[in-house]
Amino acid sequence: xxxxxxxxTYIIILLxxxxxxxxxxxxxxxxxxxxxxxxxSKATFLKDGSALISLASSTSSIMNLYKSQHYxxxxxxxxxxxxxxxxxxxxxxxxxxxxxxxxxxxVALGEEIDIENDSSIIQDFIIIDRxxxxxxxxxxxxxxxxxxxxxxxxxxNINPLKIDKEKPYILIYHTHGTxxxxxxxxxxxxxxxxxxxxxxxxxxxxxxxxxxxxxxxHVTKYxxxxxxxxxxxxxxxxxxxxxxxxxNLKVLIDVHRDGFDQKDPKVRENLQNLLExxxxxxxxxxxxxxxxxVGPDSPNKEAVLSFxxxxxxxxxxxYPGLCTGIMIKPVGKYNQFLSDYSALIxxxxxxxxxxxxxxxxxxxxxILSIAIDNILE
Numbered sequence: 001x002x003x004x005x006x007x008x009t010y011i012i013i014l015l016x017x018x019x020x021x022x023x024x025x026x027x028x029x030x031x032x033x034x035x036x037x038x039x040x041s042k043a044t045f046l047k048d049g050s051a052l053i054s055l056a057s058s059t060s061s062i063m064n065l066y067k068s069q070h071y072x073x074x075x076x077x078x079x080x081x082x083x084x085x086x087x088x089x090x091x092x093x094x095x096x097x098x099x100x101x102x103x104x105x106x107v108a109l110g111e112e113i114d115i116e117n118d119s120s121i122i123q124d125f126i127i128i129d130r131x132x133x134x135x136x137x138x139x140x141x142x143x144x145x146x147x148x149x150x151x152x153x154x155x156x157n158i159n160p161l162k163i164d165k166e167k168p169y170i171l172i173y174h175t176h177g178t179x180x181x182x183x184x185x186x187x188x189x190x191x192x193x194x195x196x197x198x199x200x201x202x203x204x205x206x207x208x209x210x211x212x213x214x215x216x217x218h219v220t221k222y223x224x225x226x227x228x229x230x231x232x233x234x235x236x237x238x239x240x241x242x243x244x245x246x247x248n249l250k251v252l253i254d255v256h257r258d259g260f261d262q263k264d265p266k267v268r269e270n271l272q273n274l275l276e277x278x279x280x281x282x283x284x285x286x287x288x289x290x291x292x293x294v295g296p297d298s299p300n301k302e303a304v305l306s307f308x309x310x311x312x313x314x315x316x317x318x319y320p321g322l323c324t325g326i327m328i329k330p331v332g333k334y335n336q337f338l339s340d341y342s343a344l345i346x347x348x349x350x351x352x353x354x355x356x357x358x359x360x361x362x363x364x365x366x367i368l369s370i371a372i373d374n375i376l377e
Contacts, residue, residue: 127328131312131313131316134153157302163376170249170372171217173239173252174223176223176228176256180193181197181354192222198256201358202361205368206365253368256345274351282363292311292325292344307375314371319367322360322363
């Protein structure tokens with residue numbers, strides 16, 4: 001306890017020093033040339049002695065940081081002297097080793113950080129790849145390969161879906177619509193060409209669902225332009241608008257693709273393994289794998305998780321290995337609180353070709369169709 005109290009005392013002293021520095025530099029900045037860039041830094045201190053720091057050169061003020069449940073306090077530092085501000089942050093890093101730094105090439109300067117998509121802040125997550133509750137229910141009978149849907153289990157822990165079948169009840173949208181697929185000869189994985197990004201994947205899923213008798217609305221708006229970091233707040237506005245126009249929309253599907261930084265040494269080191277996991281062969285075709293993402297902060301997290309588990313259970317019956325699991329992130333809601341039948345689906349990654357992702361889209365549409373049919377009241 002004494003060590004902990006000492007550490008907290010150091011934090012408080014440091015806070016006081018930085019506040020004093022902040023007041024002084026604000027006064028200096030008032031007299032500085034307005035055209036001169038200002039270094040904006042922010043440290044968020046946690047009770048365990050760790051901290052989150054953003055350090056960016058920008059004329060705008062402060063970027064918001066996620067407030068942990070262990071949040072203790074924060075300090076904002078402004079200075080036209082880049083070396084001085086950086087020295088302060090280096091001092092903080094030296095005092096508190098459990099620190100994470102976000103540089104100006106990792107976030108859009110002066111904008112709100114999208115904690116739900118910022119793996120540089122918190123990287124711990126849970127992957128569910130086994131569905132224990134469904135294991136005894138899934139009995140694969142290969143005697144009739146043309147009727148594998150007979151092996152699909154009944155849904156568990158999912159309330160019956162009440163909808164008007166004459167109006168659209170499925171909404172497909174894209175929080176990060178510019179996410180694209182590309183070959184390994186470049187490191188460009190975002191495009192507004194709708195034939196090459198996840199919007200095309202959403203179109204195929206929509207077509208399959210509609211071909212199976214479902215009523216679908218597909219939103220092709222880009223929510224990650226002009227601000228990638230405000231994507232979720234923008235897609236939230238769109239969903240609320242659509243729900244205001246049609247409260248029959250109950251199944252909300254956010255289609256993404258996963259991403260790997262090919263410049264990362266760890267990615268390069270494990271590239272062959274990642275490539276092997278990124279696709280499987282189904283009926284002679286290479287198709288991208290997919291997985292679900294669930295945010296733990298939604299009040300209906302368990303309902304959203306149950307929906308994802310059921311869709312995965314169907315995928316496991318029809319196309320074993322196609323769905324690699326359900327990822328529960330450490331923080332975030334991902335707009336899933338809007339419906340118990342929400343799903344964030346990562347269809348392939350930037351290691352996949354668009355052709356592989358489109359093949360997966362056909363299968364995802366089929367799987368979702370069966371799942372929705374089986375939970376309809």
